[in-house]
Amino acid sequence: MISFEHVTKRYEVAERPAVDDLTIDVPDAMVTILIGPSGSGKSTTMRMVNRLIEPTSGVVRLGGADVRDLDVEDLRRGIGYAIQGVGLFPHWTVHENVGVVPWLLKWPQPKIDARVRDLLDLVGLEPDVYDGKYPDELSGGEAQRVGVARALAADPPVLLMDEPFGAVDPLTRDRLQAEFTKIQQALRKTVVFVTHDIDEALKLGDRIAIMREGRLVQFDKPECVIAYPADDFVSDFVGSERALKRLSLARVAGVASETATNDWAASVPRSATLREALARILETGEREIGVSDESGNIIGSVGLEDVFAHFERPVE
Numbered sequence: 001m002i003s004f005e006h007v008t009k010r011y012e013v014a015e016r017p018a019v020d021d022l023t024i025d026v027p028d029a030m031v032t033i034l035i036g037p038s039g040s041g042k043s044t045t046m047r048m049v050n051r052l053i054e055p056t057s058g059v060v061r062l063g064g065a066d067v068r069d070l071d072v073e074d075l076r077r078g079i080g081y082a083i084q085g086v087g088l089f090p091h092w093t094v095h096e097n098v099g100v101v102p103w104l105l106k107w108p109q110p111k112i113d114a115r116v117r118d119l120l121d122l123v124g125l126e127p128d129v130y131d132g133k134y135p136d137e138l139s140g141g142e143a144q145r146v147g148v149a150r151a152l153a154a155d156p157p158v159l160l161m162d163e164p165f166g167a168v169d170p171l172t173r174d175r176l177q178a179e180f181t182k183i184q185q186a187l188r189k190t191v192v193f194v195t196h197d198i199d200e201a202l203k204l205g206d207r208i209a210i211m212r213e214g215r216l217v218q219f220d221k222p223e224c225v226i227a228y229p230a231d232d233f234v235s236d237f238v239g240s241e242r243a244l245k246r247l248s249l250a251r252v253a254g255v256a257s258e259t260a261t262n263d264w265a266a267s268v269p270r271s272a273t274l275r276e277a278l279a280r281i282l283e284t285g286e287r288e289i290g291v292s293d294e295s296g297n298i299i300g301s302v303g304l305e306d307v308f309a310h311f312e313r314p315v316e
Protein backbone atom coordinates (compact mmCIF):
# COMPACT_ATOMS: atom_id res chain seq x y z
CA MET A 1 0.00 0.00 0.00
CA ILE A 2 1.07 3.56 -0.70
CA SER A 3 0.18 5.98 2.05
CA PHE A 4 0.51 9.71 2.37
CA GLU A 5 0.66 11.00 5.94
CA HIS A 6 0.17 14.76 6.27
CA VAL A 7 2.24 15.36 3.18
CA THR A 8 2.91 18.96 2.20
CA LYS A 9 5.03 20.22 -0.68
CA ARG A 10 5.79 23.91 -0.64
CA TYR A 11 7.77 25.77 -3.30
CA GLU A 12 9.47 28.90 -2.03
CA VAL A 13 8.12 31.18 -4.72
CA ALA A 14 4.49 30.07 -4.39
CA GLU A 15 1.94 31.61 -2.03
CA ARG A 16 0.12 28.32 -1.38
CA PRO A 17 1.56 24.82 -1.08
CA ALA A 18 1.45 22.69 -4.26
CA VAL A 19 0.24 19.84 -2.02
CA ASP A 20 -1.31 20.74 1.30
CA ASP A 21 -1.50 18.31 4.24
CA LEU A 22 -2.49 15.32 2.13
CA THR A 23 -3.41 12.15 4.01
CA ILE A 24 -4.59 9.22 1.95
CA ASP A 25 -4.20 5.42 1.80
CA VAL A 26 -3.93 4.08 -1.72
CA PRO A 27 -5.25 0.51 -1.63
CA ASP A 28 -3.30 -2.40 -3.13
CA ALA A 29 -4.31 -4.04 -6.40
CA MET A 30 -6.68 -1.22 -7.30
CA VAL A 31 -6.73 1.81 -9.54
CA THR A 32 -6.75 5.06 -7.59
CA ILE A 33 -7.46 8.12 -9.69
CA LEU A 34 -6.12 11.57 -8.86
CA ILE A 35 -8.28 14.18 -10.52
CA GLY A 36 -8.65 17.92 -10.27
CA PRO A 37 -8.11 21.15 -12.21
CA SER A 38 -4.75 22.16 -13.62
CA GLY A 39 -2.35 23.11 -10.83
CA SER A 40 -4.25 21.23 -8.13
CA GLY A 41 -1.18 19.15 -7.22
CA LYS A 42 -1.86 15.81 -8.93
CA SER A 43 1.52 15.37 -10.60
CA THR A 44 3.36 16.64 -7.54
CA THR A 45 1.53 14.07 -5.40
CA MET A 46 2.40 11.26 -7.76
CA ARG A 47 6.04 12.23 -8.13
CA MET A 48 6.57 12.17 -4.39
CA VAL A 49 5.99 8.39 -4.53
CA ASN A 50 9.04 7.69 -6.71
CA ARG A 51 10.97 10.60 -5.19
CA LEU A 52 11.18 12.73 -8.27
CA ILE A 53 9.95 15.31 -5.74
CA GLU A 54 10.64 15.30 -1.99
CA PRO A 55 7.92 16.52 0.40
CA THR A 56 8.54 19.58 2.54
CA SER A 57 6.90 17.78 5.45
CA GLY A 58 5.01 14.57 6.11
CA VAL A 59 5.79 11.01 5.08
CA VAL A 60 5.10 8.95 1.97
CA ARG A 61 5.18 5.21 2.63
CA LEU A 62 5.41 2.26 0.29
CA GLY A 63 4.55 -1.07 1.87
CA GLY A 64 5.01 0.56 5.27
CA ALA A 65 8.51 1.93 4.60
CA ASP A 66 9.25 5.65 4.43
CA VAL A 67 10.31 6.10 0.79
CA ARG A 68 13.19 8.29 1.95
CA ASP A 69 14.71 5.23 3.66
CA LEU A 70 14.73 3.23 0.43
CA ASP A 71 17.50 3.32 -2.14
CA VAL A 72 16.15 5.63 -4.83
CA GLU A 73 17.22 3.42 -7.76
CA ASP A 74 15.67 0.32 -6.17
CA LEU A 75 12.53 2.29 -5.40
CA ARG A 76 12.14 3.47 -9.01
CA ARG A 77 12.77 0.05 -10.51
CA GLY A 78 9.90 -1.29 -8.44
CA ILE A 79 7.56 1.36 -9.82
CA GLY A 80 6.39 1.59 -13.42
CA TYR A 81 6.03 5.19 -14.54
CA ALA A 82 4.07 6.25 -17.61
CA ILE A 83 3.61 9.92 -18.47
CA GLN A 84 1.75 12.05 -20.96
CA GLY A 85 3.80 12.53 -24.09
CA VAL A 86 5.35 9.17 -23.19
CA GLY A 87 9.00 10.25 -23.01
CA LEU A 88 10.34 7.47 -25.23
CA PHE A 89 14.02 7.71 -26.10
CA PRO A 90 13.96 8.93 -29.72
CA HIS A 91 17.11 7.14 -30.91
CA TRP A 92 16.12 3.78 -29.44
CA THR A 93 13.84 1.25 -31.09
CA VAL A 94 10.54 0.21 -29.54
CA HIS A 95 12.31 -2.95 -28.39
CA GLU A 96 15.05 -1.00 -26.62
CA ASN A 97 12.57 1.43 -25.10
CA VAL A 98 10.33 -1.26 -23.67
CA GLY A 99 13.29 -3.33 -22.47
CA VAL A 100 15.16 -0.54 -20.74
CA VAL A 101 14.34 -1.41 -17.13
CA PRO A 102 14.98 -5.18 -17.52
CA TRP A 103 18.26 -4.17 -19.21
CA LEU A 104 19.16 -1.97 -16.24
CA LEU A 105 18.30 -4.90 -14.01
CA LYS A 106 20.79 -6.97 -16.05
CA TRP A 107 18.31 -9.58 -17.20
CA PRO A 108 19.80 -12.00 -19.75
CA GLN A 109 19.10 -10.84 -23.33
CA PRO A 110 16.80 -13.76 -24.32
CA LYS A 111 14.64 -13.09 -21.28
CA ILE A 112 14.41 -9.39 -22.20
CA ASP A 113 13.52 -10.25 -25.82
CA ALA A 114 10.74 -12.61 -24.73
CA ARG A 115 9.40 -10.11 -22.24
CA VAL A 116 9.29 -7.28 -24.77
CA ARG A 117 7.36 -9.44 -27.23
CA ASP A 118 4.86 -10.48 -24.56
CA LEU A 119 4.31 -6.88 -23.53
CA LEU A 120 3.84 -5.60 -27.08
CA ASP A 121 1.26 -8.32 -27.54
CA LEU A 122 -0.41 -7.36 -24.27
CA VAL A 123 -0.85 -3.72 -25.30
CA GLY A 124 -2.11 -4.73 -28.74
CA LEU A 125 0.96 -4.02 -30.88
CA GLU A 126 2.04 -6.80 -33.25
CA PRO A 127 5.62 -7.57 -32.08
CA ASP A 128 6.98 -8.37 -35.54
CA VAL A 129 5.74 -5.06 -36.88
CA TYR A 130 6.60 -2.73 -34.02
CA ASP A 131 9.70 -4.19 -32.37
CA GLY A 132 12.22 -2.43 -34.63
CA LYS A 133 10.39 0.86 -35.17
CA TYR A 134 11.63 4.17 -33.84
CA PRO A 135 9.37 6.51 -31.84
CA ASP A 136 8.99 8.97 -34.74
CA GLU A 137 7.48 6.13 -36.80
CA LEU A 138 4.61 5.68 -34.33
CA SER A 139 1.22 7.35 -34.09
CA GLY A 140 0.33 9.07 -30.80
CA GLY A 141 -1.79 6.11 -29.69
CA GLU A 142 0.90 3.58 -30.56
CA ALA A 143 3.50 5.58 -28.67
CA GLN A 144 1.19 5.66 -25.64
CA ARG A 145 0.92 1.88 -25.81
CA VAL A 146 4.69 1.55 -25.94
CA GLY A 147 4.85 3.82 -22.90
CA VAL A 148 2.46 1.56 -21.00
CA ALA A 149 4.41 -1.55 -22.09
CA ARG A 150 7.62 0.04 -20.86
CA ALA A 151 6.06 0.87 -17.49
CA LEU A 152 5.01 -2.78 -17.12
CA ALA A 153 8.34 -4.23 -18.30
CA ALA A 154 9.92 -5.35 -15.04
CA ASP A 155 6.53 -6.43 -13.65
CA PRO A 156 6.53 -3.75 -10.94
CA PRO A 157 3.82 -4.06 -8.27
CA VAL A 158 3.14 -0.33 -8.49
CA LEU A 159 2.29 1.76 -11.54
CA LEU A 160 2.22 5.54 -11.63
CA MET A 161 0.43 6.90 -14.70
CA ASP A 162 0.30 10.64 -15.26
CA GLU A 163 -2.30 11.35 -17.96
CA PRO A 164 -1.02 8.39 -19.96
CA PHE A 165 -3.83 8.66 -22.51
CA GLY A 166 -3.92 12.44 -22.56
CA ALA A 167 -2.71 13.27 -26.03
CA VAL A 168 -4.83 11.06 -28.29
CA ASP A 169 -8.16 11.32 -30.10
CA PRO A 170 -11.34 10.12 -28.34
CA LEU A 171 -11.59 6.82 -30.27
CA THR A 172 -8.00 5.80 -29.60
CA ARG A 173 -8.48 6.87 -26.03
CA ASP A 174 -11.51 4.60 -25.66
CA ARG A 175 -9.48 1.73 -27.05
CA LEU A 176 -6.53 2.41 -24.74
CA GLN A 177 -8.89 2.60 -21.76
CA ALA A 178 -10.50 -0.71 -22.69
CA GLU A 179 -7.08 -2.33 -23.04
CA PHE A 180 -5.91 -0.87 -19.77
CA THR A 181 -8.99 -2.29 -18.02
CA LYS A 182 -8.29 -5.72 -19.49
CA ILE A 183 -4.62 -5.62 -18.48
CA GLN A 184 -5.47 -4.46 -14.98
CA GLN A 185 -8.04 -7.22 -14.52
CA ALA A 186 -5.30 -9.72 -15.32
CA LEU A 187 -2.38 -8.13 -13.48
CA ARG A 188 -3.98 -6.39 -10.48
CA LYS A 189 -1.31 -3.76 -10.01
CA THR A 190 -1.50 -0.98 -7.48
CA VAL A 191 -2.08 1.92 -9.83
CA VAL A 192 -2.12 5.66 -9.23
CA PHE A 193 -3.58 7.30 -12.31
CA VAL A 194 -3.78 11.04 -12.95
CA THR A 195 -6.39 12.44 -15.29
CA HIS A 196 -8.33 15.64 -16.02
CA ASP A 197 -11.20 13.70 -17.45
CA ILE A 198 -14.05 12.73 -15.11
CA ASP A 199 -15.41 10.15 -17.56
CA GLU A 200 -12.01 8.45 -17.70
CA ALA A 201 -11.88 8.55 -13.89
CA LEU A 202 -15.31 6.94 -13.56
CA LYS A 203 -14.49 4.31 -16.15
CA LEU A 204 -11.10 3.24 -14.82
CA GLY A 205 -11.07 4.07 -11.14
CA ASP A 206 -11.78 1.83 -8.16
CA ARG A 207 -11.24 4.89 -5.98
CA ILE A 208 -11.24 8.56 -6.92
CA ALA A 209 -9.33 11.29 -5.11
CA ILE A 210 -10.49 14.76 -6.07
CA MET A 211 -7.98 17.53 -5.48
CA ARG A 212 -8.35 21.28 -5.43
CA GLU A 213 -5.52 23.76 -4.81
CA GLY A 214 -3.32 21.11 -3.26
CA ARG A 215 -6.00 19.75 -0.93
CA LEU A 216 -7.94 16.54 -1.01
CA VAL A 217 -11.64 17.34 -1.35
CA GLN A 218 -13.11 13.83 -1.58
CA PHE A 219 -11.78 10.28 -1.65
CA ASP A 220 -14.41 7.70 -2.50
CA LYS A 221 -15.66 4.99 -4.77
CA PRO A 222 -16.83 6.33 -8.15
CA GLU A 223 -20.49 5.56 -7.33
CA CYS A 224 -20.23 7.60 -4.13
CA VAL A 225 -18.55 10.55 -5.82
CA ILE A 226 -21.52 10.72 -8.16
CA ALA A 227 -24.27 9.99 -5.66
CA TYR A 228 -22.82 12.00 -2.75
CA PRO A 229 -20.48 14.73 -3.99
CA ALA A 230 -18.71 16.26 -0.98
CA ASP A 231 -19.43 19.85 -2.01
CA ASP A 232 -20.42 22.13 -4.90
CA PHE A 233 -16.93 21.97 -6.32
CA VAL A 234 -17.14 18.19 -6.71
CA SER A 235 -20.66 18.26 -8.09
CA ASP A 236 -19.61 20.90 -10.64
CA PHE A 237 -16.62 18.79 -11.49
CA VAL A 238 -18.72 15.67 -11.99
CA GLY A 239 -20.85 17.75 -14.32
CA SER A 240 -24.44 18.09 -15.33
CA GLU A 241 -25.04 14.50 -16.38
CA ARG A 242 -24.69 12.99 -12.95
CA ALA A 243 -27.71 10.74 -13.31
CA LEU A 244 -26.51 9.33 -16.63
CA LYS A 245 -23.00 8.85 -15.27
CA ARG A 246 -24.44 6.89 -12.41
CA LEU A 247 -26.22 4.66 -14.90
CA SER A 248 -23.01 4.11 -16.82
CA LEU A 249 -21.38 2.62 -13.71
CA ALA A 250 -24.02 -0.10 -13.32
CA ARG A 251 -24.19 -3.26 -15.41
CA VAL A 252 -27.40 -4.74 -16.75
CA ALA A 253 -26.39 -8.12 -15.27
CA GLY A 254 -26.86 -6.69 -11.76
CA VAL A 255 -30.49 -5.64 -12.26
CA ALA A 256 -31.93 -7.90 -14.97
CA SER A 257 -34.90 -10.03 -13.98
CA GLU A 258 -35.56 -13.55 -15.19
CA THR A 259 -38.55 -13.78 -17.50
CA ALA A 260 -40.59 -16.58 -18.98
CA THR A 261 -40.79 -15.04 -22.42
CA ASN A 262 -37.93 -14.40 -24.80
CA ASP A 263 -39.98 -12.42 -27.23
CA TRP A 264 -38.59 -8.89 -26.97
CA ALA A 265 -38.49 -6.12 -29.57
CA ALA A 266 -34.84 -5.50 -28.74
CA SER A 267 -32.14 -6.70 -26.40
CA VAL A 268 -28.84 -5.73 -24.82
CA PRO A 269 -26.01 -7.99 -23.66
CA ARG A 270 -25.84 -8.49 -19.91
CA SER A 271 -22.40 -6.86 -19.92
CA ALA A 272 -23.97 -3.59 -21.15
CA THR A 273 -24.25 -0.64 -18.79
CA LEU A 274 -27.61 0.58 -17.56
CA ARG A 275 -26.99 3.73 -19.56
CA GLU A 276 -26.71 1.68 -22.75
CA ALA A 277 -29.86 -0.23 -21.81
CA LEU A 278 -31.76 3.01 -21.23
CA ALA A 279 -30.63 4.31 -24.63
CA ARG A 280 -31.90 1.11 -26.26
CA ILE A 281 -35.21 1.33 -24.36
CA LEU A 282 -35.68 4.92 -25.54
CA GLU A 283 -34.79 4.00 -29.12
CA THR A 284 -37.28 1.15 -29.28
CA GLY A 285 -40.06 2.90 -27.36
CA GLU A 286 -40.66 -0.26 -25.28
CA ARG A 287 -40.83 -0.14 -21.49
CA GLU A 288 -38.85 -3.33 -21.28
CA ILE A 289 -36.29 -5.12 -23.44
CA GLY A 290 -34.48 -8.46 -23.40
CA VAL A 291 -31.09 -9.24 -21.90
CA SER A 292 -28.81 -11.73 -23.66
CA ASP A 293 -25.82 -13.78 -22.57
CA GLU A 294 -22.47 -13.99 -24.36
CA SER A 295 -23.85 -16.39 -26.96
CA GLY A 296 -26.83 -14.18 -27.72
CA ASN A 297 -29.46 -16.25 -25.86
CA ILE A 298 -32.12 -14.25 -24.06
CA ILE A 299 -31.76 -14.79 -20.33
CA GLY A 300 -34.01 -12.11 -18.86
CA SER A 301 -35.21 -8.55 -19.25
CA VAL A 302 -34.48 -5.02 -18.14
CA GLY A 303 -36.92 -2.14 -18.12
CA LEU A 304 -37.56 1.45 -17.12
CA GLU A 305 -38.63 0.27 -13.65
CA ASP A 306 -35.17 -1.21 -13.12
CA VAL A 307 -33.61 2.11 -14.06
CA PHE A 308 -35.76 3.96 -11.52
CA ALA A 309 -35.14 1.30 -8.87
CA HIS A 310 -31.41 1.74 -9.40
CA PHE A 311 -31.67 5.36 -8.28
CA GLU A 312 -33.64 4.44 -5.18
CA ARG A 313 -31.06 1.93 -4.05
CA PRO A 314 -28.56 3.46 -1.62
CA VAL A 315 -24.92 3.54 -2.72
CA GLU A 316 -22.46 1.90 -0.35
Ligand SMILES: Nc1ncnc2c1ncn2[C@@H]1O[C@H](COP(=O)(O)OP(=O)(O)OP(=O)(O)O)[C@@H](O)[C@H]1O
Pocket residue numbers: 011013014017018019036037038039040041042043044045196
Ligand atom coordinates in the same frame (compact mmCIF):
# COMPACT_ATOMS: atom_id res chain seq x y z
N1 LIG B 1 9.15 23.43 -9.73
C1 LIG B 1 8.12 24.19 -9.31
N2 LIG B 1 8.33 25.40 -8.76
C2 LIG B 1 7.32 26.15 -8.32
N3 LIG B 1 6.02 25.79 -8.37
C3 LIG B 1 5.73 24.61 -8.91
C4 LIG B 1 6.77 23.74 -9.41
N4 LIG B 1 6.18 22.61 -9.87
C5 LIG B 1 4.84 22.78 -9.68
N5 LIG B 1 4.58 23.97 -9.11
C6 LIG B 1 3.25 24.47 -8.74
O1 LIG B 1 2.62 23.51 -7.94
C7 LIG B 1 1.22 23.45 -8.20
C8 LIG B 1 0.82 22.00 -8.48
O2 LIG B 1 1.45 21.56 -9.68
P1 LIG B 1 1.16 20.13 -10.31
O3 LIG B 1 2.08 19.99 -11.46
O4 LIG B 1 1.23 19.14 -9.25
O5 LIG B 1 -0.34 20.29 -10.79
P2 LIG B 1 -1.26 19.29 -11.62
O6 LIG B 1 -2.47 19.07 -10.79
O7 LIG B 1 -0.46 18.11 -12.04
O8 LIG B 1 -1.63 20.18 -12.88
P3 LIG B 1 -1.86 19.76 -14.43
O9 LIG B 1 -3.23 19.19 -14.49
O10 LIG B 1 -1.77 21.08 -15.16
O11 LIG B 1 -0.78 18.79 -14.83
C9 LIG B 1 0.96 24.39 -9.35
O12 LIG B 1 0.43 25.58 -8.82
C10 LIG B 1 2.33 24.62 -9.94
O13 LIG B 1 2.43 25.90 -10.50
Ligand SMILES: [Mg+2]
Pocket residue numbers: 042043044
Ligand atom coordinates in the same frame (compact mmCIF):
# COMPACT_ATOMS: atom_id res chain seq x y z
MG1 LIG C 1 0.17 17.34 -13.91
